[in-house]
Amino acid sequence: MSQINPDNSRAQKLKKLYQISRELISEYGYRYFLRIAFEELFTQKGKLFSPDTIPQDIEDEFILDYDGLLENYRLEKNSLQSKIQSFSTLPLFSLVLFVDGETPLIKKILKTQIYNNFEFVLVSSSKKHIDSFVSQNNISNFQKLVIDSPKIHDIMSVSKADYFTFLNNFSVLHSDFLFNIVNKINQNFLGDVYYCDEDFIDKHGKRINPFFKPDWSSYLLRSFNYIGNSFIIHKQLLDKLSNFILDKNFHYNLILHCAEISNKFVHVSIPCYSSLKTHTIDQTKILSQHIQRLGLNAKVEDGYAPNTFRVHYHLENEPKVSIIIPTKNNKSLLKRCIDGLENKTNYKNFEIIIVDNNTDHDETLEYYNSLDYEVISYNYAFNFSKMNNLGVTKAQGDYILCLNDDTKVTEPSWLTEMVSICEQDDVGIVGAKLLHPNGTIQHAGAVFLKSGSGFHVFENIVENEKGFFNLHNVIRDFSAVTGACLLIKKSIFEKVGGYDDSFDLFYGDADLCLKTLNIGLHVIYTPFARLLHEGSATIKKTSQTFFAIENHFSFISKWSYLKQGDPFYNRNLGWNYSIAKLERQMDSIIS
Known part of the structure; x- marks a missing residue:
């Protein structure tokens, strides 16, 4: 997976140009379209029809920003050793390594650790392999386990460590890996599983492609193993998994088992290890077994992107959905919306409630009269929250869809x-993927910066681009999704008091x-529900401003914890998955 490179073909570019052309003609007419088309053709010539690429200056900026971040990390490491002296908790770690004739030298997968209270557990079916490995690497602090198909309890029988991690041949742990875990523990971030951000090593040995991960996200874990293969597990959790068999490529399976009995996953938002290569292993069976153990009525299918999955939940019946549509003087768009609900939607058990805001166009009023649906009048200044709340008072459904x-x-x-x-019992709200008329993304979830400013991630990128590790094309947790298409259980809507007026x-x-x-409920985004969205046309018609500053201050005052960072984003990231300014990042690296 890649983070910023588009995956676009010439055919897809031509499709995009066609969609843009239709939009320009529809909005501004043929004369304007022809003028723009000739200008672009004169400027870009044949490049106009070439697949999209990331401008080199943007790509270079991303690379330089990450190089700068790594340099800052390197400088900060000089002070980490002295900080260990202030720690009140100094746990023992067990580094488990499966040894055979092809195991690389330890220095290739484990840098000299700043925090050195650890031991190795060397596991092999052959004592000769272990003895040879110990001799080659001059290791003294180790336990030896000669066994075929070991289980967790076999590992724990030879080690009294507090925490365990499993080394592998395709990752390298950097010198601050263990330190950053111990630092979290001493900050009272007490968890059962610890995981960190990662990057990749290119053929020249350079660290590239940082994967800045969100905090614990169970639904994202069902889409792909975003945790990675280098993580730490507390002995108390491993005790509960004593019969787990450590077979080949067990890491994702082990993490899924951990997730079934604990949600205490602690995220260290520092790239502490690098992947040497990307594994393409079919994990469908492993994830399917996880879904079965959870008792979910769902099937695991391939996702949109390589190495991702879609957990396709089965719907046994159709509970009633009340669709609330705020509108004003918007017959053509409203009719298109309702026609799509009536004629192009498989789901049939729904009602439509139109909340009208002072419509005075005769054609729209006549259209209302032709409908069999309830039309409620809201005769005040446009207020999205109040209008939806009003619509819900008339709703008879088990679910509310704000549309x-x-x-x-x-x-x-x-x-x-x-x-x-x-x-699903643990879900409160679901949002959809929304596309602009030109086929680019309008909404694929919303996140917040430390300023409290919220934005739609991946907006304006082509839908099938890889984006940032394909996160726009997987089911995942978010702090928020747009109210342009938001489904919520009615019981939850009432429990939380609906929209804040x-x-x-x-x-x-x-x-x-x-x-x-x-x-305690999840807000979930799914890319497998797709709609077109013009972009809040009614709000644009009824509002003189597009950013209410008083709303912003009220919001961040109410939800001040967002100043610590959006848990489903990453503190290292700025606007739309760019690397945040270094001066804002470094203030909390070792705090």
Whole structure:
């Protein structure tokens, strides 16, 4: 997986140009389109039809920013040794390594550790392999285990360590790996599993492609092993997995077993190890067994991207969905939206409630009269939160779908997908992938910077680009999803008090999501529910401003914990998966 490189063909570029052309003609007419087309053709010539690439200056900036971040980490390491003296807890680590005739020298997979309270557990079916490895690497602090197909309890029988990690031949642990775990423990981040960010090593030995991960995200873990293969597990959790067999390529399977009995996963947002190569292993069976053990009625399928999965939840029946559509003077878009619900949506058990905001266009009023659905009047200044709350008072469904009037159904199974996920006991809200008319992404989840500013990640990239490790094309947890297409259990909507009326235009949907998270439920984004979205056409028509500063300050005051970083983003990241400014990052690296 790659983080910034587009995966775009010439055919896809031509499709994109066609969609842009249609949009320009529809919005501005043929004369404007022809003028723009000739200007672009004159400027770009044949390059206009070539696949999209990331501009070199943007790619270079990303690389230089990461090089700078690594340099800052290197400088900070000089002070880490002295910090160990202040730690009140100095746990013992066991580094488990499976040894055979092809095991590389230890220095190739483990840098000299700043924190050195550890021992090795060397495991092999052959005592000769272990003896040879010990001799080649001059190791003295080790335990020896000669066994075929070891289980967890075999490992723990020869080690009294507090924490365990499993070394492998395709990762290298950097010198601060153990230190950063111990630092977290001494900051009272007490967990059962610890994991960190990672990067990759290129053929020249250079560290590249940093994967800055979110905090614990169980739904993302079902999409791919974002935790990675280098993690730390507390002995108390391993005790509960004593019969787990450590067969070949067990790492994802072990993490899934851990997730079944604990959610105490602690994330260290520092790249502490590097992957030497990317493994392409079919883990479908392992994930399917995990789904079965959880008792979920779902099937594991291939995801959109390589090495990713779709957990396809089965919907046994169709609970009623109340679709709330705020609108004003918008007959053409509203009709398109409703036509898509009626004629292009497989899911049939729904009602539509239109919340009208002072419509005075005769054609729109006549259209209302032609409908069999309830139309409620809201005769005040446009307030997205109040209008949705009003619509919910009339709702008879088990689920509430907040839907903008400028959305368009593009595939029939979208609502089935959303309801099937929202039906899970631990889920409160589900959001969809929304696309601009030109085929680029409008919404694939929302995150927040430390300033409290929220934004849609991956906006304006081509849908099938890799983006940042394909995170826009997998089911995953978010702090928020857009209210343009937001499904919530009605019981949860009522429990959290619905939308906060004080957020008139912006942040109302984000606030609703955070209130749902606050009662222990997940907010989930799925790319397998796709709709077109023009981009809040009704709000643009009824509002004089696109950013209400008072909403922003009220929001960040209410949810001040976001100043510590969005748990489903990463403190190393700035706007839209760019690397954050170094001066903002380094203030908390060793705090």
